[in-house]
Amino acid sequence: KxxxxxxxxxxxxxxxxxxxxxxxxxxxxxxxxxxxxxxxxxxxxxxxxxxxxxxxxxxxxxxxxxxxxxxxxxxxxxxxxxxxxxxxxxxxxxxxxxxxxxxxxxxxxxxxxxxxxxxxxxxxxxxxxxxxxxxxxxxxxxxxxxxxxxxxxxxxxxxxxxxxxxxxxxxxxxxxxxxxxxxxxxxxxxxxxxxxxxxxxxxxxxxxxxxxxxxxxxxxxxxxxxxxxxxxxxxxxxxxxxxxxxxxxxxxxxxxxxxxxxxxxxxxxxxxxxxxxxxxxxxxxxxxxxxxxxxxxxxxxxxxxxxxxxxxxxxxxxxxxxxxxxxxxxxxxxxxxxxxxxxxxxxxxxxxxxxxxxxxxxxxxxxxxxxxxxxxxxxxxxxxxxxxxxxxxxxxxxxxxxxxxxxxxxxxxxxxxxxxxxxxxxxxxxxxxxxxxxxxxxxxxxxxxxxxxxSGIAVEYGASILVAKPGSSTKQGDGTDVAVHSGLRVISTPSLAPKIELGKRIPSFKVLNQSDARPSHLQELLRSNGRWRVVTFVGDIRDSNQASKLKVLGDKLASPDSFLHRFTPPPPARYDDVFELLVVHNTPRRETTIFDFPPVWHPYDEVDGWDYWKIFVDDESYHEGHGEIFKNLEISSQGCNVILRPDQHVSYVGPMEGYEELDKFFSAFMIPPRVTTKAGT
Ligand code: FAD
CATH class of the missing domain: 3.50.50.60 (FAD/NAD(P)-binding domain)
Structure with missing residues (x-):
């Protein structure tokens, strides 16, 4: 033997x-x-x-x-x-x-x-x-x-x-x-x-x-x-x-x-x-x-x-x-x-x-x-x-x-x-x-x-640390639904996008890449590579309200103590190794460019230059029609943030002003990267 x-x-x-x-x-x-x-x-x-x-x-x-x-x-x-x-x-x-x-x-x-x-x-x-x-x-x-x-x-x-x-x-x-x-x-x-x-x-x-x-x-x-x-x-x-x-x-x-x-x-x-x-x-x-x-x-x-x-x-x-x-x-x-x-x-x-x-x-x-x-x-x-x-x-x-x-x-x-x-x-x-x-x-x-x-489309996961969905006993006095994670309360607001159902996989419609006008299905952007996604449906950034909410969110995400920075390992890990931040807007495509969006959505890398694959638009394509994602997902004119698990299931839907909810959600189970010292520990 x-x-x-x-x-x-x-x-x-x-x-x-x-x-x-x-x-x-x-x-x-x-x-x-x-x-x-x-x-x-x-x-x-x-x-x-x-x-x-x-x-x-x-x-x-x-x-x-x-x-x-x-x-x-x-x-x-x-x-x-x-x-x-x-x-x-x-x-x-x-x-x-x-x-x-x-x-x-x-x-x-x-x-x-x-x-x-x-x-x-x-x-x-x-x-x-x-x-x-x-x-x-x-x-x-x-x-x-x-x-x-x-x-x-x-x-x-x-x-x-x-x-x-x-x-x-x-x-x-x-x-x-x-x-x-x-x-x-x-x-x-x-x-x-x-x-x-x-x-x-x-x-x-x-x-x-x-x-x-x-x-x-x-x-x-x-x-x-x-x-x-x-x-x-x-x-x-x-x-x-x-x-x-x-x-x-x-x-x-x-x-x-x-x-x-x-x-x-x-x-x-x-x-x-x-x-x-x-x-x-x-x-x-x-x-x-x-x-x-x-x-x-x-x-x-x-x-x-x-x-x-x-x-x-x-x-x-x-x-x-x-x-x-x-x-x-x-x-x-x-x-x-x-x-x-x-x-x-x-x-x-x-x-x-x-x-x-x-x-x-x-x-x-x-x-x-x-x-x-x-x-x-x-x-x-x-x-x-x-x-x-x-x-x-x-x-x-x-x-x-x-x-x-x-x-x-x-x-x-x-x-x-x-x-x-x-x-x-x-x-x-x-x-x-x-x-x-x-x-x-x-x-x-x-x-x-x-x-x-x-069809497998109807699969819906219940409330858990990974799905901020109202559990059995999480209704608050004022009627708000609350999901409880490890002592942290994360509040989803499903009414901001009724067709994005908590616990289900996100439905897919076509969007165009802001930089090159190429149409793709939303789901095609959600490759299975283990990364979490935060998708911000901002609406029309010509509306100063929406633009300013996006700026505030972008600043918070870019801050050194944001969940993005706390939980993403330092280089050689990429800036999107743990979280991918995506924006979908419905400003007419030709009236804007990626530089009208806060930098966190078009990150710059010393070697690779700008990342052109984070900003998408709901607009007419040249050859494949108009996906009408805002209309089809019934997204509120207020916009919303959506957290998607690496398997495309929806964890959370909440207002654009709700950065703190995003942070609470991830803080409940994510671990900051271990600092490597010279001794290798
Ligand atoms: P399996 O496919 O059974 O794979 C198990 C693997 O483990 C095998 O390769 C086996 O060799 C290996 N293994 C077992 N024991 C050991 C061991 N001790 N050590 C090492 N290796 C081991 N499903 C559908 O979705 N659609 C259909 O249309 C459909 N039609 C079907 C038609 C028929 C006639 C049959 C019999 C099944 C059908 N199924 C269908 C069911 C489907 O085949 C099974 O559900 C599926 O294969 C299960 O996948 P699995 O990986 O869990 O197990």
Whole structure:
């Protein structure tokens, strides 16, 4: 057995699926020392998750690879609902937009998980030295709780075992009609037994693969899927139920006379179950099929016998549901089968040192296209927080918000999935008296309402140290809403911009750069790099009132004891390494220049000169219309300051005169940089 000398890292990520890769992405952008391991020898190449919701695309765009997903994917624009008519024949009963128009600059698309993982890997590689180490899994984790509150300590030691190529390759079954091996997803399906222990045992016996290393870490993320080893080490459980519904999934190039095969369809047959049709890239179509006939659950709700489920049996079910239309295929790309379980982890973190994310803390049915999206959004929430703490910008108190924000979201997701699965899997009602059947009106309604939830745009974080939002007991005598942070009271005034909702991600409209007239979406200015933003919507600076408020604010921000200067490290850190100050105004663009604005919004650097990317204007562009951001966000003529978290969620909305509120907000959790002496302390 070889054992190399111990390594010290800020973060160990176990699992390089969507959740683990999103975490690695933040680590790469924020520059923290990270090790990411996965027990599999390769990434996924086909199958698995495919739906990307519009919020996920916004997030990808903030990391610089949204365009790759947007170009390569199939775009889903319409949902067709097919239901049985009075004679039991399926007919198209409705069409609804797939993404609610206007909620985002992106719409839902589909692209298989393998490509998405590729985009992550390429981007991580291009900006850091973080690489996924494959065929590596942890075999032991030890925690020293006495060191948990010490920022400089490495309280976790984790032993990593290297597997052989054979052990790291999931077994595939030869299942297609002509006997060729088709990639299937059963090794990750909840119908397959977990192979973690098997792999560990295999590695023990295999002398070649038996090398181990010890890593000391400040933080660990378990993004190791539904069978999470990390979760098991912590003794945490998933709570919830397994349901009776068994679903099969086929990725095929179909040959069919069904007219809506290139639309997303929900098809309810009279008595043969339901199919969801998802048109995919490369002419592929995914069918999610409820299996009703030959494949029965074991007694007492135990797992189904998956040997009875094959691509042929799944196809036969689809043929029965979609009759009288015919459907078959020449090419089968991937398939799987699963039983719906709806569970949420009891805890998402242990001592804010070991965290769990993704399928490790929530499992549910895949057909609402949520798992991968929500898993990535978990670590999109967590990554910048850990990076800010590791870099000494924030204290550890902000880490508590991970569980409060994401566990609530996971519970909402399970509730949504519960409702949606029942409506999708149930038999259509024959008439209004048929109480056991599902009303198709109710189904449509759930689809329309569910679309907002499913888009990821509706996610709203509650009052906390990071969201200055009225909590449960923070109404003052005069009716003002107050959020309490560590004894400091920060008052938001949401009425100054009713469409910028506290706790939600900021909506996006086009603005022009004051210096070069180039249009961009507001969100495009909010790159994911770990920085906080204070956006001042000043209005028209020809109005002397607004101009003077901006000047006062600019002077306060420029003062040596402002939060900007107290919490930003000295050079070589950049002036905007911790906070980016942006201004959006609606003075006619041609009547002003950046030099009409206080210097804090066009900082000067001895080497680089002026910064031209901090002042933006709400005005007509030459080629891309007028974003009308003031009107669309209903910003008061008084203007306002908005604090945006590094993940684009809104922390605070308040008056331009409210510099003190900004200072109080940041002072509640930020740490002044440590002064480095000659001795290096
Ligand atoms: P995983 O993707 O499971 O990744 C976990 C990783 O950890 C794996 O790479 C695994 O090899 C590794 N690992 C596990 N244990 C260890 C260990 N002990 N040591 C080291 N590494 C380990 N979601 C959607 O959003 N949209 C969809 O359309 C969609 N469709 C789906 C269709 C199907 C058929 C299925 C099965 C799922 C679908 N999902 C969908 C769900 C989605 O695939 C998952 O929710 C998502 O992959 C979860 O990401 P994750 O990173 O948490 O876990």
């Amino acid at each position: 070889q054992e190399s000398s111990p390594q010290y890292v800020d973060l160990v990520i176990v699992g390089a699926g969507p959740a683990g890769l999103m975490m690695a992405m933040w680590a790469a952008k924020c520059g923290i020392k990270t090790k990411i391991v996965d027990k599999r020898g390769t990434k996924i190449f086909n199958g698995q998750a495919d739906g990307l919701q519009c919020r996920t695309l916004e997030i990808f765009d903030s990391f610089g690879f949204g365009h790759r997903a947007w170009i390569e994917s199939n775009h889903m624009l319409e949902i067709c609902l097919w239901n049985p008519d009075k004679d039991g024949i399926i007919r198209r009963s409705d069409r609804i937009p797939d993404t609610i128009p206007g909620i985002s600059r992106f719409q839902q698309v589909v692209l298989h998980q393998g490509r998405i993982e590729r985009f992550f890997l390429d981007t991580i590689e291009s900006c850091s030295d973080i690489r996924v180490e494959r065929g590596v899994m942890p075999s032991k984790m030890e925690l020293d709780e006495s060191l948990f509150e010490d920022n400089e300590a490495y309280p976790i030691s984790i032993r990593l075992r290297h597997l052989s190529e054979d052990e790291a390759t999931p077994k595939q079954t030869a299942t297609s009609a002509n006997g060729t091996v088709v990639q299937d997803g059963l090794f990750r399906s909840n119908l397959a037994p977990d192979d973690t222990q098997e792999l560990l045992n295999g590695a023990k016996l295999n002398a070649k693969a038996n090398s181990e290393e010890i890593v000391h870490a400040k933080y660990v993320l378990g993004a190791d899927g539904a069978h999470s080893w990390v979760r098991e080490q912590l003794g945490f459980k998933l709570e919830g139920d397994s349901t009776d519904y068994i679903w099969g999934v086929l990725d095929i190039v179909p040959i069919t006379d069904f007219p809506d095969i290139r639309m997303r369809c929900a098809i309810h047959s009279a008595s043969e179950g339901s199919v969801m049709v998802i048109p995919r890239e490369n002419k592929l179509v995914r069918l999610y099929i409820q299996l009703t006939r030959t494949e029965k659950l074991g007694e007492g709700g135990s797992r189904a016998d998956r040997s009875k489920i094959t691509p042929e049996t799944i196809l036969q079910s689809a043929q029965r549901i979609m009759a009288p239309y015919k459907i078959t295929y020449r090419k089968l790309d991937w398939w799987t089968a699963y039983q719906i379980g709806q569970r949420v982890g009891t805890q998402f973190s242990f001592g804010e040192r070991v965290f769990l994310a993704g399928d490790a803390v929530h499992t549910h049915s895949p057909k609402a296209g949520q798992g991968m999206n929500v898993s990535m959004q978990d670590t999109f929430n967590l990554g910048w927080k850990i990076a800010n703490v590791v870099k000494g910008v924030s204290d550890r108190s902000i880490l508590k918000t991970y569980q409060s924000e994401r566990r609530k979201n996971a519970q909402d997701l399970i509730d949504f999935d519960h409702r949606f699965s029942r409506l999708f899997s149930g038999r259509p009602a024959k008439d209004v008296m048929d109480e056991e059947g599902i009303s198709m009106e109710e189904f449509k309604d759930a689809f329309v309402k569910g679309n907002l939830f499913a």
